[in-house]
Amino acid sequence: MKIVGVGCGEGMLTKEAETALREAKSVYGSKRAIELVRASIPKDADVVEITDYKALRTLPDDAVVLSTGDPLMAGLGYLPGEVIPGISSMQTAFARLHVPWTNVAVVNAHGKDHQDAVSRTVQDIAAGHTVFLIADPDFSVEELARSLSPSVRIAVCEDLGYPNERIAQGTAGNPPKVLSRLFCIICGY
Structure with a gap:
C-alpha cells in the first residue's frame, strides 16, 4: 500500500x-x-x-x-x-509568512481536546517555541488568544493552496478573525 x-x-x-x-x-x-x-x-x-x-x-x-x-x-x-x-499546511504557512520553522512545536487540535491544545500552545510559547497549530472548524482563536500574553503574534492561515487562500495576522490582544472552516494557526513567531 x-x-x-x-x-x-x-x-x-x-x-x-x-x-x-x-x-x-x-x-x-x-x-x-x-x-x-x-x-x-x-x-x-x-x-x-x-x-x-x-x-x-x-x-x-x-x-x-x-x-x-x-x-x-x-x-x-x-x-x-x-x-x-x-x-503540508505547515510548510505552506511558514513559507507564506517567511518564518523559519527550525524552532517549531506542532500542536494538533484537529478532532482533539481543544483545551489541551491551548495549554500545550501556552507551554510551548513560554519555552521559546513558535507554535504551529492544526485546527478544526470548532477551534476558537479567541479562546487561545485569551490564554496568551497580549503581545504574542498570531497568524490565521486559511484555505492554503486554494484560490481563496487568506492569511490574517494580529496579536493575542487583537486576534485575527477566522472566516473559513479550513485553517491552521501560527503563534509566537
Missing part, C-alpha cells in the same frame, strides 16, 4: 506522488483529496471515496490511499505501507 500526501491545497502534489498516482490501479481517499488530484489519477483506475476509515488497514497491497496535506501531519501516515509526503 502507498499512502500519498496530496498536499494542503491545489498544486501541492509532489512529483513522487504524481508518479505513484499515474501507476495506481485503485485509489482511495476523501472527496476533497480525490478532487485535489483527480487530473493525476489514471482514467482506468478504480476510485473509491473513503467512508470507513477502520477498513483502510484491510486494503490490498497495491492500493493508493490519499491523505490531505502530509500523511504524517494529522493524516493517514499511521497505515502500513510506503508513505509519500505531500506539501
